[in-house]
Amino acid sequence: MNINDTIVACATKIAKQAISIIRISGENAFKITNRLLKNKLTKSSKIQIRKLFDKKDLIDEALILTFANGNSFTGEDVVEIQCHGGILLTNHIVSLLISYGARPALPGEFSQRAYLNGKINLIQAESINNLIDSKNELSLKISALNLEGKNHKSLIDMKNDLIDLISKIQTSIDYPDYDDVEGSSPEEIIEQLDFLKQETLKILDISKRFNFLKTGINTLILGETNVGKSSLLNTLISEEKAIVTEIEGTTRDIVEGELNFTNFTLNLIDSAGIRKTDNKVEKIGIEKSISLINTSNLILFVINKGKINYEIYEKIRNKKHLVVLNKSELLKKSDIEEIRKEFKDLVVVSALKGDIKDLISKIELEFNNEDILESDIPVLSNLFHIEMFKNILTLLENSLKNIKEGFTTDLINVDLYEILKILNNLLGIYDADEEVIDNIFRKYCLGK
Ligand SMILES: Nc1nc2c(ncn2[C@@H]2O[C@H](COP(=O)(O)OP(=O)(O)O)[C@@H](O)[C@H]2O)c(=O)[nH]1
Ligand SMILES: [Mg+2]
Structure with a gap:
């Protein structure tokens, strides 16, 4: 992969549709x-309707958008061709562009270039995915906030606090004669x-909750046959997904359905009813139902009078659960x-x-989950970013341990520099050393 190649990709699906969008990014x-084209695009032309030709043959009339001199998503010269949708036509145009020197873009390569050119940071890059993948409105809103970079403020605050701490330690090491910093x-x-450790914990905690929202709450529907x-599954998802009969043991395998609320999504799992049986297939199903208890985030324990x-019930009572009394109309x-005397938070329903x-x-x-939206704590949604923050936590805990055990502060600064590098990586900034030196001179007025 060469970062200097001019890349091309269809931003919309290759399918029969009204319009396809083809993007080309790079120097050429x-x-x-x-x-x-018959007449060349100039770097000042922005939006125009143009006829497209394959040599002399007219192939389409398209809307062309140009983004010159780095004023684009990728930070490179970008041309967007909005041609008529159609599998053959779209492929034809893309093939022509490739034959003229563009390379097919790799997955995520447009965003990668945007990141490398300082247009977006890693959290913003990730939020593009989330914006597209969001299953519920809250996830959508948080992704949009992340994309805008609004809730990175506390990340930047955290970084500034860290730089300050490093500077203080650095100053007292480098200038022992200087009055106590x-x-x-x-x-x-x-x-x-x-x-800093508390801030890190907060970020990890809210990120964990957000990911829960994003991927959905695994909800097991459990109970006797x-x-x-x-x-209940069918009523919840308004669809006849699972087979319902009066015959016991009808459901033998797992049936899944998805239910989107405004602020979260339930991944519903209907399971084989629990009963004593000699049927081999049903037995396997029942074992599966019980094993799912451990991986579920919520259990709907369905009962009848x-x-x-x-x-x-003993197996689930200490897990997050709701006791659901069905057939209540009878x-x-x-x-x-x-x-209700027995189960004080009893939920009463009639699926029928x-x-x-x-x-x-x-x-x-x-x-x-409204509070997630209201907080200004950055939400990390990529497992790699969460790992980065877990590393920050480990480094902070290590520093705390070292200083409590009386190690010298230069050792601690090694860990703190490592944290700064991680934060900069997330924020898309590279020169950690320069920032510390800047801060030392600005704040501690050395050498004035
Ligand atoms: N009266 C009544 N019957 C219900 C209700 N929900 C389900 N049933 C009936 O109970 C039987 C078993 O239902 P099913 O959903 O297959 O139970 P499962 O074995 O727990 O999955 C079927 O005949 C359903 O029509 C309800 O709320 N009221
Ligand atoms: Mg069933």
Whole structure:
């Protein structure tokens, strides 16, 4: 892969559709596109309708957008051709551009160039993916905020605090004659390290919650046979996905469905009902149901009057769960109250009648995530970025341990520099040393 190549890719699907968008980015973007045109594009022309030619033959009339002199997403010269959709036509234009010297872009290469040219940082690059993949509105909003870079402020604050701490330590090492630098005693360093550690923990915590939102909450529907688990799945997703019959043991394998709320998504899993059976296939299904308890984030434990499997309840009672009493329309109020005595947060539904209001509102209450949106803590959604932050945490803990054990501060600065490099990597800035030196001179006025 050569970063100097001019790359081309279709930004829309290659499919029959009204319009296809083809993007060309790189030094020769204009030159290559010009081979399709009678009159050349100039770097000042911005949006225009042009006829496209394959040598002398007219092939299409397209809208052409040009972004010159780095004023583009990638930071390079970019031409966007909005031609008519159509598999043959789109492929034809892309092939021509390749024959004129463009190289097919690798997955993510446009964003990679944007990052390398300082147009976006790593968090922003990741948020583009999230924006596209979002399953619910909250995830969409957070991705948009991340893309804008608004909630990076605390990342930058954190970095500035870190630079300050490094500068203080550096100054007191390099200039031992210089009057004691304020804030560089071991106690004060511990205090500042602790603060950074708390900030790091907050970021990791909110990121964990966001990823949960993004990937969805694995929700297992569990209970005895025939209590209405499959009916409940179907009612929740408004689709006849799982087979429902009055025959016990109908569901033998896992059936999945997705339910999107405004602020989160449930990945619903209907499982084989629990009962004693000699049927080999059903037995495997039941074992699967039980093994899913451990990987679920929420369990809907479905019961009917007189059909409560206490053995299973014991297995789930310490996990996040809701006890759902189904077929409630067959019951008297007093029956329900009797069961409620046993399960105080009982959720009462009738899958058959489509009455699941109580369940929906309890789930919404449980997973209200508005606070994530309101906080200005940056949300990391890429596993690699989360790993980077876990490294920061380890380095901070290491520094705290070292200083408490009386090691000299120069050793601690080695770890702190490492953290600064990680933060800069995320923010798309490279020269850590220069920043520290700048700060030392600006703040601590050495050499004035
Ligand atoms: N009366 C009544 N019957 C229901 C309700 N939900 C499900 N059923 C019936 O109970 C039987 C078993 O349902 P199913 O969803 O297959 O149960 P599963 O074995 O737990 O998956 C079927 O005949 C359903 O029509 C309900 O809310 N009320
Ligand atoms: Mg079933």
